[in-house]
Amino acid sequence: MNYAALFVSAIFVNNIVLAQYLGQCPYVGCSKEKGVAFGMGTAVVFVIFMATGITWLFQTYVLNPFNLGYLQTIAFILVIAALVQFVEMFLKKVIPPLYRSLGIFLPLITTNCAVLGVAVLVQRKEYDLITSLLYALFTSLGFLLALMLMSGIRERLETVRAPRAMRGTPTALIMAGIMSLAFLAFKGMIE
Amino acid sequence: MVVSSVVTLLALGFCASLVLAVASRLLYVKEDPRIAELAEMLPGANCGGCGYAGCEAYAVAVLNDADVSPSLCVAGGREVSDAVAALSGKAAGSAEPNIAFRRCERLEGNVAPRYVYRGIGTCAAAAAVDNGPFQCSWSCLGLGDCEKACPFGALHMIGTLAVVDPETCTGCGVCVRTCPRQVLELIPKKGRVRIHCATRAKMKAVKDVCGVGCISCARCVKKCPAKALSLDSGRLELDHEACLAYGPSCGEVCTQECPRKILRAY
Numbered sequence: 001m002n003y004a005a006l007f008v009s010a011i012f013v014n015n016i017v018l019a020q021y022l023g024q025c026p027y028v029g030c031s032k033e034k035g036v037a038f039g040m041g042t043a044v045v046f047v048i049f050m051a052t053g054i055t056w057l058f059q060t061y062v063l064n065p066f067n068l069g070y071l072q073t074i075a076f077i078l079v080i081a082a083l084v085q086f087v088e089m090f091l092k093k094v095i096p097p098l099y100r101s102l103g104i105f106l107p108l109i110t111t112n113c114a115v116l117g118v119a120v121l122v123q124r125k126e127y128d129l130i131t132s133l134l135y136a137l138f139t140s141l142g143f144l145l146a147l148m149l150m151s152g153i154r155e156r157l158e159t160v161r162a163p164r165a166m167r168g169t170p171t172a173l174i175m176a177g178i179m180s181l182a183f184l185a186f187k188g189m190i191e
Numbered sequence: 192m193v194v195s196s197v198v199t200l201l202a203l204g205f206c207a208s209l210v211l212a213v214a215s216r217l218l219y220v221k222e223d224p225r226i227a228e229l230a231e232m233l234p235g236a237n238c239g240g241c242g243y244a245g246c247e248a249y250a251v252a253v254l255n256d257a258d259v260s261p262s263l264c265v266a267g268g269r270e271v272s273d274a275v276a277a278l279s280g281k282a283a284g285s286a287e288p289n290i291a292f293r294r295c296e297r298l299e300g301n302v303a304p305r306y307v308y309r310g311i312g313t314c315a316a317a318a319a320v321d322n323g324p325f326q327c328s329w330s331c332l333g334l335g336d337c338e339k340a341c342p343f344g345a346l347h348m349i350g351t352l353a354v355v356d357p358e359t360c361t362g363c364g365v366c367v368r369t370c371p372r373q374v375l376e377l378i379p380k381k382g383r384v385r386i387h388c389a390t391r392a393k394m395k396a397v398k399d400v401c402g403v404g405c406i407s408c409a410r411c412v413k414k415c416p417a418k419a420l421s422l423d424s425g426r427l428e429l430d431h432e433a434c435l436a437y438g439p440s441c442g443e444v445c446t447q448e449c450p451r452k453i454l455r456a457y
Contacts, residue, residue, distance in 0.1 A: 066199075068195070068196070068199055070192075070196070071196055071199060071200065074200065075199075075200065075203060078200070078203055078204060078207060079203070079207070081207075082207035082208075082210065082211060085211055086210060086211060086214050089211075089214050089215060089218040090214070090218055092218065092220050093218040093219075093220055094218075159311055159316075161311065
């Protein structure tokens with residue numbers, strides 16, 4: 001599979017939120033405003049990229065040689081959580097502006113299923129390191145795209161007079177379904 | 192298998208915690224402990240009355256910048272400004288207590304509606320539709336944007352007018368910035384005279400639509416002994432400092448002179 005196909009596949013065809021249904025929590029929870037959505041999206045890109053890299057190395061050089069593959073899920077959670085904590089401290093010390101913009105989102109997505117999902121998926125697909133990192137980057141960009149689309153629509157819907165019971169999250173869930181249907185149109189375009 | 196997985200995870204957890212422990216030492220960021228203490232002291236409503244993004248932002252600014260006054264927190268009043276001054280080692284100024292005041296008497300003046308507004312229920316939206324649903328295009332719109340914005344719950348819509356509760360109002364100015372009509376204004380709590388109209392319209396236009404609107408006759412401006420009143424592009428403005436500085440008899444002349452009784456003594 002060439003990288004261009006991987007790009008289209010990870011962002012549109014197999015979008016992590018809209019086709020694989022991972023990371024629904026930040027998708028609904030952090031999509032009320034575009035600014036917040038962008039902060040969350042970039043934090044997810046950052047964390048998925050780093051987490052996939054480190055878990056790939058961990059799987060290849062620790063779990064596989066010792067035949068500990070069955071510990072994958074729990075070990076990945078541990079590694080990712082420690083990594084995010086470390087990155088948070090590192091950013092606070094070395095790049096304070098980035099810490100201020102990503103700061104509150106980093107701990108929130110530590111154990112998000114999208115992060116763990118990508119780390120596990122690249123193992124199932126048996127990608128090499130470069131392909132894994134690119135897959136992680138494209139997938140998380142797909143997440144950012146979905147989040148930005150959702151927040152854009154929700155900002156516009158704020159001024160619509162919806163029935164009281166449907167305001168907020170119920171509308172967001174319906175829209176998530178409709179967006180998911182729309183992305184279904186990409187199915188079959190590429191594997 | 193049980194033993195090996197337990198041992199592996201223990202080892203893994205130990206390694207991770209060791210890395211984090213070392214990192215927290217190496218990457219320790221020294222933060223001024225006074226910031227947390229100060230943020231605790233401030234009201235914590237993040238109203239923005241001080242001009243900073245929130246209480247914490249103001250706490251950082253007042254400790255790091257010598258030019259930032261310790262008495263900017265209008266919501267906290269005297270108590271907080273004294274405490275902030277003590278903690279930051281700055282001279283305590285006096286935070287003059289302000290209060291929000293509605294410069295409109297639409298009900299008293301019997302301002303008639305021009306059309307029935309049935310749009311989005313906010314003043315900002317109503318104001319955008321052909322200058323609002325009232326004959327007077329400077330009046331309080333009565334849809335309660337200020338009530339929703341007030342972080343202290345000091346504003347209430349009574350009838351269709353915003354009413355400020357002087358006890359709970361802290362003078363933070365959030366409502367003043369929210370009001371699309373500039374009907375609300377911050378004035379010193381002890382101000383002697385208040386202007387009950389915010390119009391910029393001309394004499395006849397006001398007289399036709401409102402029983403108590405300012406007709407810009409400027410009698411008060413001419414008679415004021417303290418020269419505290421002025422017409423600012425058609426709208427009457429009062430310099431409260433000059434008014435208060437003049438002395439206790441200030442506030443008698445203008446309130447008597449005003450033919451529309453929009454200047455009232457307090």
